[in-house]
Amino acid sequence: MHLKIVPRPVSHGTRRGRFVLDGRTALTADPALTGVAAWLRAELGQVTGGELLPGTPGPGTITLGLGDDLGPEAYRLSVGDDGVAIDAGGPAGAFYGAQTFRQLLPAAAYRRSPATEPLVAPGVHIEDEPRFGWRGCLLDVARHFMTKHDLLRFIDLMALHKLNVLHLHLTDDQGWRVEIRRYPRLTEVGAWRRESQTGWNGAMDGRPHGGYYTQDDLREIVAYAAARHVTVVPEIDLPGHTQAAIAAYPELGNLGTPLEVRTTWGIGRNVLNAEDATVAFFKNVLDEVLELFPSPYVCVGGDECRKEQWRESPSAQRRIRELGLRDEEELQSWFIHQFDDFLAARGRRLVGWDEILEGGLAPGAVVASWRGDLGAVAAARRGHDVINCSNTQVYFDYRQGPGEDEPVPFGTVLALEDVYAFEPVPAQLRDDPAAERVLGAQCGVWTELIDSNRRVDYMVFPRLAAFAETVWGPPGRDLEDFRARLAGHLPRLAAIGVEYRPESGPLPWQTRPGVPGRPEDPKEWQATIDAWTSNLRDLA
Known part of the structure; x- marks a missing residue:
């Protein structure tokens, strides 16, 4: 049978x-x-x-x-x-x-x-029984907001696949999605943008977009997830990916001039300043976040923080001198340490993307390694717990086929079999005691180009089923056996109403002609990945 x-x-x-x-x-x-x-x-x-x-x-x-x-x-x-x-x-x-x-x-x-x-x-x-204790999925509701109803449905779909961590990306340049009662402008201003970029070629849609979760919404979401044995880990990004917060409270930034919530994608220049008042502001934010999310883990981002404004800012340069730091890289490390200490004092553990490795970390910090496997290897060998989130293997905003008909033609091709081949423990660690530091893995649903719940369905399923097997079962896997079982699993998804991508390619109604954007050239994309990982090679 x-x-x-x-x-x-x-x-x-x-x-x-x-x-x-x-x-x-x-x-x-x-x-x-x-x-x-x-x-x-x-x-x-x-x-x-x-x-x-x-x-x-x-x-x-x-x-x-x-x-x-x-x-x-x-x-x-x-x-x-x-x-x-x-x-x-x-x-x-x-x-x-x-x-x-x-x-x-x-x-x-x-x-x-x-x-x-x-x-x-x-x-x-x-x-x-599962192989790993951290079997997660990141869902980006900052770039494109997902209603509470749709978020609860997504939690059910995670639970169906025995995933147990929802990493909820709540804030970014393009939107702030969590109500903070002490700072109401974070949602009054920061939760709304006047339009959105529709692809990677600069075209705009001309339509306002926004939304946020009230604190009562979030309590309901957390309780609903807990009843399904899913822990919700909040992410409040800092010091980069913060333009929405700066638009709401300009004193948090470096320019002294008004900003709007960002309408385009990419890595923004606008980052938090390093003043004590800004650190205190975000500690106050986290005080409210901790009341809403009982998770032992809280993510503060720490990734893709551009340093141009700090280099040009007399205030930031003064701060570097006052703290006896060498440069802007050490200033970012100091910034992250403030929140590492803050969370540890409250019995929580800081999670950050692998950039936080570059300035040294407290022993309790957890590294979410996204730039290939190198961050996971470096963090584990330095004694830090690791979550493998490799962008080249488990980022579900990447296209699923090489053709021009994919509705989200971005990144390298990440087909079902590529996800199924993912191994949470990097090859460099398999005979290393540091492998015990790998808590597990999580896939990523980044939504710059995923603008609806239907599009989430298409991009996530059935790749989520393949990912779930990589974190639940033993290392040895059989692709043909999986395909046979998946054939019986897809009717379940259809019964639930999941508009998944057929392996043969998108159905006519799943394509959207005229969506700006083109498949990236594989050589150009690999060059981008190599640039991202240059710092990690030395650490690993």
Whole structure:
């Protein structure tokens, strides 16, 4: 029997019998698993037309229990004539076991209406647990805002694939998306731009764009994610990628002249100044952020901070002299250290992109390595925990095919098989004790050119399914086996309403003729990547 489960379980075998899910099905759970039981009742009740009332373990009943010999995210699943039994090491493991059970059912089990066909799960025994504790996805809601409803849907899709970290990119040059009550202009001004660049050739759409999440919205999002065992890690970018904040509060910048929220893409020149008042401002911002997000991790960005304004600023140069720093690079390192200390004092861990390595870090800081594998190798060997976010392997804003018909023709081609070949532990670390520093990996959904929820669907799926398998299962993978299982997984996505990209290429209605932008020349793109990674080679 070929189980069409994604990501693939660690081990599975067949059992005699089967289980029929219908309006008479019962569900019983250990008291510690009440939350998982409530989620499963809600999901299955929509398709059975019943309430899955409590019952006794045995035929016709789904039983959620605890197993003392299992890790927190591990589970055992047995299905047969004698019922369904999910034993887990904790609520997270039970939730993943429940997700696997749903995948044993027909795709109709994912619709929001009573099924018109039998919902039958085959007899199986599965033992499963994840390889990595950090199985994440970055979602950029700063460049193009995503409504709360669409964000909750995305969390459900992550949970379906057993991903457990949503890295929420909330602020950037082009928009500020989190309500900060002490500084209301961050959303009154910073959440809105007058128009947007539509491609990489400078064309503009002439339409205002914006939106933000209230603090109540964010509490709801965090609670919704927690019920699905997804941790939401907020990102508040600094000292670069901050033009929206400077537009709202000009005293944060270096120019002393008004700015607008940025309307074009790329790496902006406008960065925060290094005054004590600016550091205090963002500590106040983070105080409110910490109240909203209980995550032990908080990302402060730290990437792509251009230094021209600091070089030209008498204030920044005075600051460098006062602090006894050598140059602007050390000034950025000093800036990041202020927030490393601030978060550590509050029991949180700073996460930053791999540029933060270049000035030295406190031991507790976590490095999100995006410029290939070099940052991951350098950080791990220096004793820092690492999240592998390699842009060349798991950035889903990159195009999925070489043709001119891709609706987002940007970057190198990153096809399904390329994502499936991704290995979170870099080759340089595989025989190195420092490999234990790799917490896991996350894919990136950067939205400069992804301007709608439908476009997110197209760019993310089914590549997210391939990525999920790289962080869940053991290193050895079988592409043909994955393709066979994916063939059974795609009808589930379709039942949910996901407008994924067919492997054969975009359907006619998925293309958008006339979108400005062209596929990058591969040689030019590789030269850009080489320039980005030049500093990391020495560190690694």
